[in-house]
Amino acid sequence: MKGTVGELGEFGLIRELTSRLTTTPNVRLGPGDDAAVVAAPDRRVVATTDVLLEGRHFRRDWSTAYDVGRKAAAQNLADIAAMGAVPTAVLLALVVPAELPATWPIELMDGIRDECQVAGAAVVGGDVVRGDTITVAITALGDLRNREPVTRSGARPGDVIAVTGWLGWSAAGLAVLSRGFRSPRAFVEAHRRPEPPYHAGPAAAELGATAMTDVSDGLVADLGHIATASGVLINLKSADIDVPAQMSDIGQAVGVDPLHWVLTGGEDHAIVAAFPPDVKLPARWRVIGEVLKAPGTPHVTVDGAAWDKAGGWDHFGDTTAQGAGD
Ligand SMILES: Nc1ncnc2c1ncn2[C@@H]1O[C@H](COP(=O)(O)OP(=O)(O)O)[C@@H](O)[C@H]1O
Ligand SMILES: Cc1ncc(C[n+]2csc(CCOP(=O)(O)OP(=O)(O)O)c2C)c(N)n1
Ligand SMILES: [Mg+2]
Ligand SMILES: [Mg+2]
Numbered sequence: 001m002k003g004t005v006g007e008l009g010e011f012g013l014i015r016e017l018t019s020r021l022t023t024t025p026n027v028r029l030g031p032g033d034d035a036a037v038v039a040a041p042d043r044r045v046v047a048t049t050d051v052l053l054e055g056r057h058f059r060r061d062w063s064t065a066y067d068v069g070r071k072a073a074a075q076n077l078a079d080i081a082a083m084g085a086v087p088t089a090v091l092l093a094l095v096v097p098a099e100l101p102a103t104w105p106i107e108l109m110d111g112i113r114d115e116c117q118v119a120g121a122a123v124v125g126g127d128v129v130r131g132d133t134i135t136v137a138i139t140a141l142g143d144l145r146n147r148e149p150v151t152r153s154g155a156r157p158g159d160v161i162a163v164t165g166w167l168g169w170s171a172a173g174l175a176v177l178s179r180g181f182r183s184p185r186a187f188v189e190a191h192r193r194p195e196p197p198y199h200a201g202p203a204a205a206e207l208g209a210t211a212m213t214d215v216s217d218g219l220v221a222d223l224g225h226i227a228t229a230s231g232v233l234i235n236l237k238s239a240d241i242d243v244p245a246q247m248s249d250i251g252q253a254v255g256v257d258p259l260h261w262v263l264t265g266g267e268d269h270a271i272v273a274a275f276p277p278d279v280k281l282p283a284r285w286r287v288i289g290e291v292l293k294a295p296g297t298p299h300v301t302v303d304g305a306a307w308d309k310a311g312g313w314d315h316f317g318d319t320t321a322q323g324a325g326d
């Protein structure tokens, strides 16, 4: 594909984007009409949206368009999984400058399509608009398959906190990229393309999870939302939280405590949940903490001590204190 988005034109671009899509049996009517029609076997629809902005969520010199597509889809599909639901469909609202090479949104679409396929969903529609800053806004829909949603508010004193997926890998990758390096590749790749454990969301619901979330901002920050919504204290035990040797090495090289990446790094989209104490968890879950009665304000402690630093990413906070870049 040669030329720019402007040369392709609005409907030329839409044709290129939609021609690359795949479908699933849940898609009763895909892109091309005023709206799509998606089956909702459960009769309830789980819905979420997240926006990615160039410069804030991704950089074109750090990530390919395909990577950005994978990540944008993953970020939304992980929210569906974190409710205990199975993703069914996504919609893509895209803002791009006319001067952008047409290959960029086309490869972005390929990435979104492929990540949707990993999670069992399909792209069913979207919008394209000309604008100065590349903006990728995705809406994802999901199906509960007759299970109750696992919210942030159901954690009870006595529950255990368990996690599955990666923690701190994306933050370590971001730290490396921010310093102008391109390796170690494992961390850089984790930053470019998170791998949320989608299947673990519905599986956790089946196992009786009382509260659940994905880790988009940071473990401490996101568990803080569960603590607040549930009115409990959550205590993390650092001895039970694995810091890979490779992460310790890179932490030493760039002067960052790697446990800080694991506790406050976002964008890996691990799934963390509270379970009743007698639960039998499959090996992929690691128990990393406990739910206690909140003595005062509900919050998160690490080894019994209040976490007084930033617990993760906050769009309006001090980004240098958020464990991601530094
Ligand atoms: N602009 C908004 N309008 C309505 N609801 C919002 C808005 N922004 C965030 N929310 C809601 O606030 C909650 C927390 O948002 P967020 O931290 O972005 O969640 P997540 O990290 O799971 O994407 C979500 O339920 C989200 O739908
Ligand atoms: C260029 C660049 N700078 C900084 C970051 C780090 N970063 C940006 S947003 C974010 C948190 C997750 O994104 P958010 O929009 O808060 O998603 P949500 O929590 O709503 O799922 C992080 C760690 C990045 N990915 N890219
Ligand atoms: Mg969000
Ligand atoms: Mg979330």
Ligand SMILES: [Mg+2]
Pocket (backbone or CB within 6 Å): 216, 217, 313
């Ligand atoms: Mg966030």
